Amino acid sequence: MDFRPDPGLDAFRQEVRHFLKERLPADLRVTPTFSRSKPQAVSRWQKILHAHGWGAPYWSQAHGGTGWTMQQILVFDEESVAAGAPTLDGMMHKLLGPVLNAFATPEQKAAHLPAFFNGERLWCQGFSEPGSGSDLASLRTRAELKHDEQGDHYIVNGQKIWTSHGHESDWIFLLVRTDASARKQAGITFLLADMKTPGITVRPIRSIDDAHHLNETFLDNVRVPVANRVGEEGQGWAITKFLLNNEHATTADLPMLKHYLRQLHELAETPCMGGVCLRERPEFALKLARLEAEVTAVGMFVQRVAALEMAHSPLAHPMGSMLKVRATELQQRITEAHVEALGDHGAVAYPHPAESAGDAPGSATCEPLPLQGLARGLANEMFFRRASTIYGGTSEVQRSIIAKLLFGL
Numbered sequence: 001m002d003f004r005p006d007p008g009l010d011a012f013r014q015e016v017r018h019f020l021k022e023r024l025p026a027d028l029r030v031t032p033t034f035s036r037s038k039p040q041a042v043s044r045w046q047k048i049l050h051a052h053g054w055g056a057p058y059w060s061q062a063h064g065g066t067g068w069t070m071q072q073i074l075v076f077d078e079e080s081v082a083a084g085a086p087t088l089d090g091m092m093h094k095l096l097g098p099v100l101n102a103f104a105t106p107e108q109k110a111a112h113l114p115a116f117f118n119g120e121r122l123w124c125q126g127f128s129e130p131g132s133g134s135d136l137a138s139l140r141t142r143a144e145l146k147h148d149e150q151g152d153h154y155i156v157n158g159q160k161i162w163t164s165h166g167h168e169s170d171w172i173f174l175l176v177r178t179d180a181s182a183r184k185q186a187g188i189t190f191l192l193a194d195m196k197t198p199g200i201t202v203r204p205i206r207s208i209d210d211a212h213h214l215n216e217t218f219l220d221n222v223r224v225p226v227a228n229r230v231g232e233e234g235q236g237w238a239i240t241k242f243l244l245n246n247e248h249a250t251t252a253d254l255p256m257l258k259h260y261l262r263q264l265h266e267l268a269e270t271p272c273m274g275g276v277c278l279r280e281r282p283e284f285a286l287k288l289a290r291l292e293a294e295v296t297a298v299g300m301f302v303q304r305v306a307a308l309e310m311a312h313s314p315l316a317h318p319m320g321s322m323l324k325v326r327a328t329e330l331q332q333r334i335t336e337a338h339v340e341a342l343g344d345h346g347a348v349a350y351p352h353p354a355e356s357a358g359d360a361p362g363s364a365t366c367e368p369l370p371l372q373g374l375a376r377g378l379a380n381e382m383f384f385r386r387a388s389t390i391y392g393g394t395s396e397v398q399r400s401i402i403a404k405l406l407f408g409l
């Protein structure tokens with residue numbers, strides 16, 4: 001692969017910067033975070049992007065996307081994070097969207113894609129269940145086919161868990177078991193359901209960062225029209241494998257890694273007590289240099305995996321797993337370095353600006369320092385990144401994939 005900078009990308013970067021400067025409203029600018037922005041912000045920003053022809057930056061032109069190259073996508077994401085643009089609905093852009101483009105009927109596309117492009121429908125993912133995470137194919141949520149005067153539909157019963165943003169989503173894509181007698185992968189079906197359907201109950205789970213992103217989703221006699229089934233009955237596992245491959249690649253989150261690095265530089269250059277900057281301390285300067293080199297290496301890795309995927313290489317899957325492990329472990333180490341750099345202030349969970357405008361209780365007991373402004377959200381981000389080696393497939397499971405596919409173990 002040729003990793004030299006592409007001068008042709010500079011013009012594109014300028015175009016994206018200009019667009020963000022002109023079109024990103026001041027009241028939509030946020031401190032960048034891993035998490036999807038609030039629904040209103042996502043909807044407004046999605047509408048603005050769509051009006052500019054950039055409503056699906058990750059999709060091919062054949063599917064109404066921009067048709068950008070991987071390098072262009074990385075530039076767009078990086079500049080969007082740097083400008084503080086709202087975090088879009090990744091569930092649709094990166095997971096469900098490619099599935100609909102590949103497997104949905106024209107009627108299903110007509111029912112869902114215009115609402116997506118216009119920012120009028122946000123999605124959540126209903127795959128994991130208590131007891132079925134890594135071993136997803138063991139899922140037990142049942143769907144029974146019924147025919148009556150109101151048409152053909154499934155009656156769905158079961159429970160999903162860890163439903164990110166379930167409480168602020170309009171629709172859910174679900175895996176259900178339609179045949180309990182078949183081999184476990186063969187009896188799974190992929191459904192789409194309106195979150196307002198009677199029988200769907202969402203209960204919050206507060207995570208270690210003290211925020212509400214996650215939920216339990218209960219399904220009690222939920223009626224889902226057969227027209228909302230993507231693919232054939234029993235084809236859900238094949239669709240899921242297609243979707244999960246995309247999920248592994250997106251969890252690298254290179255733009256946020258670059259953002260974390262910028263934040264660490266800022267912290268290292270801010271004088272702390274005694275007027276000394278952390279940058280002047282050799283052990284911290286070495287840590288910073290190592291993290292910077294690793295972010296650069298992950299950037300090259302992202303391009304390498306993208307090239308393998310485009311070439312439909314069998315190496316794409318194990319290398320994607322390697323990227324997931326490398327990038328998510330780096331997300332954890334770099335956010336730990338933030339908290340370490342904050343010293344005493346690292347022990348205070350200053351609320352993320354997206355969660356609250358006020359300071360944490362007790363923060364007044366710390367000496368106010370220039371660091372305090374920089375500290376906002378850093379502990380939350382560090383805490384939440386504990387989960388990045390779990391979601392999208394745990395590191396242990398990724399390592400098993402690497403061992404099996406690369407080394408034949």
Ligand SMILES: Cc1cc2nc3c(=O)[nH]c(=O)nc-3n(C[C@H](O)[C@H](O)[C@H](O)COP(=O)(O)OP(=O)(O)OC[C@H]3O[C@@H](n4cnc5c(N)ncnc54)[C@H](O)[C@@H]3O)c2cc1C
Nearest residue numbers: 125126127128132133134162163164387390391392394396
């Ligand atoms: C923040 C967050 C957001 C999430 N969002 C969603 C969402 O929106 N929708 C959704 O459907 N799911 C979501 N998930 C669920 C996520 O996909 C699962 O947590 C993940 O697949 C792991 O499953 P589990 O939690 O059941 O753990 P388990 O599979 O029970 O694993 C427990 C431990 O055992 C290890 N282990 C399991 N199997 C093996 C094996 N074969 N070899 C070696 N070690 C193994 C794991 O690595 C882990 O350490 C989210 C999870 C988190 C943490």
